[in-house]
Amino acid sequence: MSLQLAVDRDTIDRVAAAERSRARRQRQLATARWAASFIGRRLAVSLLSIWIVTLGIFGLVRVLGGDVARTSAGPDASPAQVEAARIRLGLDRSLPEQYVDFVSGIVTGDLGESYRTGTPVWDEITARLPATLKLAVAATAFGSLVGLVLGGIAAVKRGTWVDSVVSFIGIAGISIPVFWLGLMLISLLAVTYNVFPVTGDDEPLSIVLPALTVSVFPIGLVTRMTRASLLDTLGSDYARTARSKGTSRPAVIVRHCLRNAAIPVVTVIGLQFGALLGGAVLVESVYAWPGLGRYLVGAVETRDIAVVQGLAVVFAVVFIVVNLAVDLLYVAIDPRLRDNR
Amino acid sequence: MARGHSEEVQGSERQRASGHTRRTWPGNAGTGRRRGRTLVVALAVAATGLPTAAAMAGTAPSEPAGELSDDPIRVAIPADSGGTDPVAGATGPPSNPMRGNVVEMLFRSGRGSEIEPWLVDSYELSDDQLEYTMTLRDGVLFHDGTPLTAEAVKWSLERAADEQFAGFSTGLATDPIASIEVVDDLTFVITVSEPTPDLEGRLATIASGILSPAGAEEAPNNYEAYVAPVSTGPYRFVERVPDERFVFERFGDYWGGAPYFAAQEWMIVPEAATRESLVLAGDADAAVSPPLADLSALDSNESVQVLNEPTARLIAIQMNVQDPAFSDIRVREALNLAVDKQAIIDTVMFGTGDVAASTVANAIDPTCEAPGPWPYDPERAQALLDEAGADLSVTITTPGGRYVQDAEAANAVAAYLREVGVDAGVEVVDTARFFEILATPLENVGSRLLLTGSAPAYADGGFALAGFVPEGFPPAGTNYSFVDSDLVTESYEAADALLGDDRQAAFCETAVLIWEEIPSVYLWTQRFPVIAAADLTGIAVEFDERLDVVGAQSDA
Numbered sequence: 001m002s003l004q005l006a007v008d009r010d011t012i013d014r015v016a017a018a019e020r021s022r023a024r025r026q027r028q029l030a031t032a033r034w035a036a037s038f039i040g041r042r043l044a045v046s047l048l049s050i051w052i053v054t055l056g057i058f059g060l061v062r063v064l065g066g067d068v069a070r071t072s073a074g075p076d077a078s079p080a081q082v083e084a085a086r087i088r089l090g091l092d093r094s095l096p097e098q099y100v101d102f103v104s105g106i107v108t109g110d111l112g113e114s115y116r117t118g119t120p121v122w123d124e125i126t127a128r129l130p131a132t133l134k135l136a137v138a139a140t141a142f143g144s145l146v147g148l149v150l151g152g153i154a155a156v157k158r159g160t161w162v163d164s165v166v167s168f169i170g171i172a173g174i175s176i177p178v179f180w181l182g183l184m185l186i187s188l189l190a191v192t193y194n195v196f197p198v199t200g201d202d203e204p205l206s207i208v209l210p211a212l213t214v215s216v217f218p219i220g221l222v223t224r225m226t227r228a229s230l231l232d233t234l235g236s237d238y239a240r241t242a243r244s245k246g247t248s249r250p251a252v253i254v255r256h257c258l259r260n261a262a263i264p265v266v267t268v269i270g271l272q273f274g275a276l277l278g279g280a281v282l283v284e285s286v287y288a289w290p291g292l293g294r295y296l297v298g299a300v301e302t303r304d305i306a307v308v309q310g311l312a313v314v315f316a317v318v319f320i321v322v323n324l325a326v327d328l329l330y331v332a333i334d335p336r337l338r339d340n341r
Numbered sequence: 342m343a344r345g346h347s348e349e350v351q352g353s354e355r356q357r358a359s360g361h362t363r364r365t366w367p368g369n370a371g372t373g374r375r376r377g378r379t380l381v382v383a384l385a386v387a388a389t390g391l392p393t394a395a396a397m398a399g400t401a402p403s404e405p406a407g408e409l410s411d412d413p414i415r416v417a418i419p420a421d422s423g424g425t426d427p428v429a430g431a432t433g434p435p436s437n438p439m440r441g442n443v444v445e446m447l448f449r450s451g452r453g454s455e456i457e458p459w460l461v462d463s464y465e466l467s468d469d470q471l472e473y474t475m476t477l478r479d480g481v482l483f484h485d486g487t488p489l490t491a492e493a494v495k496w497s498l499e500r501a502a503d504e505q506f507a508g509f510s511t512g513l514a515t516d517p518i519a520s521i522e523v524v525d526d527l528t529f530v531i532t533v534s535e536p537t538p539d540l541e542g543r544l545a546t547i548a549s550g551i552l553s554p555a556g557a558e559e560a561p562n563n564y565e566a567y568v569a570p571v572s573t574g575p576y577r578f579v580e581r582v583p584d585e586r587f588v589f590e591r592f593g594d595y596w597g598g599a600p601y602f603a604a605q606e607w608m609i610v611p612e613a614a615t616r617e618s619l620v621l622a623g624d625a626d627a628a629v630s631p632p633l634a635d636l637s638a639l640d641s642n643e644s645v646q647v648l649n650e651p652t653a654r655l656i657a658i659q660m661n662v663q664d665p666a667f668s669d670i671r672v673r674e675a676l677n678l679a680v681d682k683q684a685i686i687d688t689v690m691f692g693t694g695d696v697a698a699s700t701v702a703n704a705i706d707p708t709c710e711a712p713g714p715w716p717y718d719p720e721r722a723q724a725l726l727d728e729a730g731a732d733l734s735v736t737i738t739t740p741g742g743r744y745v746q747d748a749e750a751a752n753a754v755a756a757y758l759r760e761v762g763v764d765a766g767v768e769v770v771d772t773a774r775f776f777e778i779l780a781t782p783l784e785n786v787g788s789r790l791l792l793t794g795s796a797p798a799y800a801d802g803g804f805a806l807a808g809f810v811p812e813g814f815p816p817a818g819t820n821y822s823f824v825d826s827d828l829v830t831e832s833y834e835a836a837d838a839l840l841g842d843d844r845q846a847a848f849c850e851t852a853v854l855i856w857e858e859i860p861s862v863y864l865w866t867q868r869f870p871v872i873a874a875a876d877l878t879g880i881a882v883e884f885d886e887r888l889d890v891v892g893a894q895s896d897a
Contacts, residue, residue, distance in 0.1 A: 066770075066772075066776065078817060116423055118568070186614075186622075191618050197622075198619045198624045199624070286614075290582065301773070
């Protein structure tokens with residue numbers, strides 16, 4: 001009798017294990033299908049977005065005013081020389097022809113040549129991308145870390161003087177003009193105390209002042225967002241339930257509240273990172289940081305069409321990729337989003 | 342090619358010796374349309390009666406005393422140049438570091454306006470003024486070790502004339518040249534299609550830079566893109582990172598002697614306060630255009646020196662004298678009387694200007710007696726406007742950031758105009774749009790006021806005034822005020838037919854006639870502020886807004 005029961009028990013366990021395994025495979029398959037479907041949909045939307053960007057930037061550059069051929073040839077060039085420049089730049093062709101050329105260049109990876117430097121736009125971008133990436137990563141990482149810590153402290157210490165101080169820091173972070181802050185930091189830490197170099201990207205310490213300056217806004221934003229979001233979750237039913245079951249407050253905050261509070265914070269961080277990848281124009285100018293932001297400003301000023309168009313497309317792609325990554329991160333943080341698809 | 346007062350200074354060379362001894366625009370004055378002789382040659386002809394004359398021999402650069410430095414000199418400048426190839430974009434901002442440091446020309450110009458032989462040792466002009474027989478300095482080496490030869494000059498100038506590099510600068514340099522014939526290793530003959538009294542000035546522009554033909558075969562160079570110029574300057578080109586820096590290294594075999602500093606690094610730093618900080622922190626040895634508001638404080642800072650030298654750039658607001666709004670000369674005079682230029686210079690320009698007193702900048706010809714300036718007399722201005730029955734509503738169009746404090750200055754001028762009842766506003770445009778506006782033909786201009794900053798490519802009165810004759814109407818030329826005065830044109834053409842001192846004096850009188858036509862609201866001639874470490878010696882600011890640091894040494 002007992003042997004029979006033991007066999008039945010083994011059988012039940014085996015069947016149950018097989019069932020769990022099958023269910024797991026099904027979930028994995030479903031997740032993979034969902035991910036494929038999600039990414040496919042987002043890619044389709046992304047391609048549409050990029051196409052709209054190409055149309056928008058192509059049109060905008062041409063309605064900005066200013067004769068690109070004359071800018072290229074110089075202010076004192078003769079009409080014949082301006083026409084020669086126009087032909088050289090391909091601006092003598094019809095707008096549809098120019099647009100088709102632009103889009104086909106994107107497809108083939110040829111973004112054209114900068115008329116200012118005579119070098120391929122793609123080469124110019126890849127030469128500057130590391131500097132921009134380095135600044136964006138450093139500033140986002142530092143800003144996010146400090147913002148999360150400060151926001152968390154403010155939420156936990158709500159209503160105290162600590163909360164007031166952190167809230168002030170948050171407001172100051174999003175309010176302070178980075179241009180002014182950059183110059184002040186240079187004056188104090190580079191000129192007066194000579195701790196950091198004023199400009200450039202050729203020393204390890206070179207990144208400190210630019211990254212600090214750029215990170216001030218994310219610090220303010222993430223601090224405020226973390227505080228508000230964490231306060232929401234701290235007052236939620238599941239937090240109260242966890243506490244009533246005897247879970248310690250720190251454990252409730254770390255295990256339950258922070259994860260749930262993370263989604264809006266991750267959104268903010270992702271958007272900030274995406275924006276910084278497009279170049280921190282003012283900060284790059286103040287610190288002569290050799291990134292994409294400065295490059296774009298110069299290109300717009302001189303109507304270096306190929307550069308402006310190429311950069312716009314690259315920025316669009318970068319922003320879309322970052323947003324896609326953030327969306328996927330949501331699912332990792334909160335599986336309910338996947339289950340409620 | 343029509344010429345006029347160029348919007349950009351281009352192609353001047355460094356100048357160590359300078360001086361003004363004549364009532365002239367010294368050097369090679371003239372125009373591209375009517376030709377005369379060079380002053381130098383004309384004087385020699387007058388003195389000797391000979392058909393040809395050996396011209397000046399250029400002053401060789403002086404070698405630095407004592408040991409050479411192992412350090413680089415670092416200079417912060419606000420903007421990048423258009424490129425490195427002398428014939429394809431290397432003109433760019435006047436402060437283009439390539440000029441004189443890496444790329445050298447047959448002639449050079451600088452402060453003092455003299456245009457003197459540089460790579461040319463001597464030259465002769467034929468009796469019919471069509472053939473220049475030039476002899477190069479002996480022993481000059483290119484950075485690749487090959488010698489400077491007449492063949493290299495021919496190759497360089499013919500490349501500059503190649504249609505694929507068509508542009509203002511190349512045309513200015515090469516348009517008059519019909520042919521170049523090599524006589525021997527160091528001698529060549531340039532034949533011009535018509536007498537070209539300012540050929541030397543043209544050959545001092547960077548587009549006529551002399552390059553090594555062999556260097557064009559070495560990567561990354563090729564004929565179409567000579568992006569790492571191999572020339573004869575005191576520094577050898579190392580790299581240019583667009584919008585970031587130029588780096589040059591000392592050329593030990595430089596014909597004028599090795600320069601003191603081991604290298605030059607020109608840092609592109611768009612923010613003025615950052616450029617200032619670089620010098621104050623010791624991260625740069627000099628900086629061009631520091632914050633103007635800081636100049637007085639910097640002047641009393643013992644760790645730095647401030648240079649604030651006059652240039653040839655004339656800032657003025659061009660009126661369309663063909664338009665009914667400005668056709669009455671009383672209106673044009675009123676607008677000049679209505680503006681307190683000195684007050685704007687003091688408060689908006691922070692002392693980086695001198696009230697304009699002539700149609701051409703004083704730096705071009707300090708000896709030409711100026712007819713101005715117009716005094717500040719708002720009551721008289723108001724009376725003249727009333728007398729003319731003017732009811733003006735105008736917009737001052739200005740570039741934003743192309744010239745020092747341009748938009749701010751335009752707003753200040755507009756405020757003064759409003760004080761005398763003129764409904765004046767300001768439109769700020771970017772560089773590309775500004776260039777387009779400059780090229781607007783007469784029929785589309787209307788009653789616009791346009792702030793311009795004109796500067797000749799080389800010191801030449803004829804060059805500077807060519808923009809005031811009818812054939813210079815945009816888009817062909819730079820007569821932005823559309824001056825069409827028989828008196829001015831006749832005077833100009835008469836001056837252009839003269840030689841030597843008479844010619845220059847006549848151009849001086851033409852300048853007065855133009856001044857009396859009042860085609861512009863004359864504002865100021867621009868100064869060029871530079872700060873440098875106090876222990877830096879031997880730096881100089883040229884009349885064409887170029888900072889010369891080749892002769893710089895550090896006393897530290």
